[in-house]
Amino acid sequence: MKVKVISRSTDEFTRERSQDLQRVFRNFDPSIRTQEKATEYVRALNAAKLEKIFARPFIGAMDGHIDAVSCMAKNPNHLKGIFSGSMDGDIRLWDIATRRTVCKFPGHQGAVKGLAASTDGRILVSCGTDSIVRLWNVPSSSTMESNDSSEKSVQPLEEYVWKNAFWAVDHQWDGDRFATAGAGVQIWNHNKSAPEKTFEWGTDTVISVRFNPGEPNILATTASDRSIVLYDLRMSSEITKLIMRTRNNSIAWNPMEPINFTAANEDCNCYSYDARKLNEAKCVHKDHVSAVMDIDYSPTGREFVTGSYDRTVRIFPYNGGHSREIYHTKRMQRVFCVKFSCDATYVISGSDDTNLRLWKAKASEQLGVLLPREQKRHDYNEAVKNRYKHLPEVKRIVRHRHLPKPIFKAAALRRTMIEAERRKEERRKVHSAPGSITTKPLRKRRIIKVEE
């Protein structure tokens, strides 16, 4: 007879001293964990609810301007700094961590319309309705760190006067050129008081300009004649012009796929295009209920943030038709400019109510240094939520966003209008000779023509 029975000595399974860690034994056999799937589902539900509870995206407002914030610029070389310009000619450098003004750049008469920093973060270019381009020396990061509460002011390095008012400026990536937009597009150099080149295609005002982050000699502009124009500086010529039904207020290149850009349109939508194929949008991003004023890509290239005239900020996935997140507060008015922070964790918006607002890019993210256990728990919650995201209860909780009443109503109205239009189109089609009316997809419908 051979016999063995389970026998456990207490010493083997418990700790020796009270200072030791408790001993842990694992057995991953599925049969000792009954109803695994149900448990996972309950955990997914709880994770979705917790996410909703912890969704507190608003971090704080940066108060200081005395008129609406019209433009902002990131400092590519310094994570904490952000420049903002307002309608009364005030330019400020903010420290995001302490949410204080670090220094001021006085000089502009009238509104500041464009701000851009050079890639090394030393030079700030500003322009405005007073027809002057100003170059500023950005104070070193050590002065930003200094803890004195007094605001410094800086004198401009250069002042270049031009013939017409400016609407926007952007700095080339890793070079010393910058482009201004106004009556036409001007390409400037840091050292010359007159533009190197000027472009004019059409007679209308150019309202925004953005250099391509991948190829520093390509830039895209939008103009009030409803066009998007691509320029190439190497050949000093225009490449393509795309005319849409409504004008684009702003444009942003995808930093990770620099052939693609997204334009913020007056018709409440954003349109993502492939620069090589402009006769069709890659994706239409719908959700805003009023004109989209500004757009900025996350450095990861996976999502972008938009600010709209409907007083909300939304975050879209780069390939998704609807927004992932909507941010609003009672006090935030029309949003004129938005920026993603350089580490993709924060979103900054500047609005009509003279404030800059700082938001988290992921509404329920836990800030600060996480313990490995906390990180693991967050990862697990994310995984189970992702696994059960199609179940109705989880989906409902994850998707739900509280909207201010005017926006909710406007969205409902927009839906009704779009539906009515669609129905009308359908009926028109039914009552006409077969094939005489064709419906274009929305990706093409808003495009009038493409000129080479």
Place this chain on the structure above:
Amino acid sequence: MFLCFMFMSKKVKMGVKAENGTLTKIVPPLEQQLSEEIDLKVKKYLRGEGANLEILQDKKLKGQLSVREELYGRSAKQAAKTEKWLMPSEGGYLEAEGIEKTWRIRQEDIAREVDISSSRNQFDITLPNLGPYTMDFTSSGRYMTFGGKKGHLAIVDMKNMNLVKEFQVRETVRDVVFLHNELFFAAAQKKYPYIYNRDGTELHCLKEHGAVSRLQFLKNHFLLASLNKSGQLHYQDVTMGEMVGNYKTGVGRTDVMKVNPFNGVVALGHSGGTVSMWKPTSSAPLLKILCHRGPVSALAFHPNGHLMATAGKEKKIKLWDLRKLDSELQNLPGHANTLDFSQKGLLARGTGSSVQVLGDFSGAQNYSRYMNHSMVKGYQIGKVLFRPYEDVLAIGHSMGWSSILIPGSGEPNFDSWVANPFETSKQRSEKEVRSLLDKLPPETIMLDPTKIGTLRPAKKKEKPTKQEREDEMEAAIESAKDMDFKRKTKGRNKPSKKVKKRQELVAKAKRPFLGQNTKEEELLARKKQKTSEEVELPVSLQRFAKKKAAT
């Protein structure tokens, strides 16, 4: 550890040989055996078959799912490989040598062979005044509560054989059950069930349940299920006190009740020989199975949830596969007042004063006797219960309770996060919070709990094609033609009559197919007519067409 080392050294040697080029393709038997073993383990962790991706049209989804499936496969393999280090203890066993038979081996023989700490698990507690006794273990097997029919309640720490608390309620106690941990237990008493804490303080009197004969606790759902004397099934949520379900079984009173641990379904055995299964969200039973010709006397579920054992008063014990209920798997002769499955799948049955343990040694769910144990003559066994994570069977009988060793019955490796026999009070309170967070809603109780989060397959009635129908008809005609007639008396067996009869038969065989045909053809014809009428009108005018026809 030694085995592991040997395995490693073998591997190293193999590597050398392969380099020399002498042995490149031949897999040595040991390695092959090892890989087979790992495959078996992987199967356990895979939790069933993967999805069939071949039928998917959506390429993107297919890609995503195949990546997911690959990940599952890899993690299962990883789990199987790490088992060796994570699960150090091996299970118990009892092997006969020579002409010995395992069922002839007595407890005294086992006691002589095993170590002292294990042999302490063999004892009889004689409590002649307040019996018969019933008992329950916590999920870790550390604590036991027992109740004597005449009102004797106690909690025992089984690890160091400590009596935690003992008290008298001075009325009938029919059943005791632990709630989620050893701090609380419920006792079904004369008029109502009560909830006590470990110190014997009465916390609740559950008057709504009435005079309860059996209690069960669903620990994933925190539900206390009870069956009272008028055959009413109650489910009460013990966290919030809400009565989740209250159903009349309508089949009379019974005291056979067990929870299937796999899915939380409560099974009741009735005096008519049926077993019914219940969930707290429906007033009708999920299932009714006619198991026995006589009353059902006992019931037990295998921990994997697919096997059910029932015992009838007509001296039959039957094993059922719950996934395929049309007939029983096995039919064993014998009485059983009480049945219980161990964690490793041994089945204990108690009758009169003897206990028999059956085991499945062929691996094909074919139970045969494994061990026998007889108590003192005259003892009436009321309940047998395996102690989780130990090779111990507890027996409650009319003269107290006993504990015997059944090697190979318990799971040798416990998981600290699931059930820990060496739990400290801090760990216990942490686990309580965690399990409360993971408390399942009562809706998750269903026959197949793996269905959660899956899609219901689309119902598609497949119609036979015309060709198939014709073939079928032809086959039917052929069979009718080939049919032999009975030889009849003279005069009634004329060839003309035979031909007529055969024609009739052929016509009869044809009839169902013909009817079908015409119906469908008619429908088709009607459709065709309709469409030809409508084609003449432009689309926009179609809505006026019917009106015209009416006028």
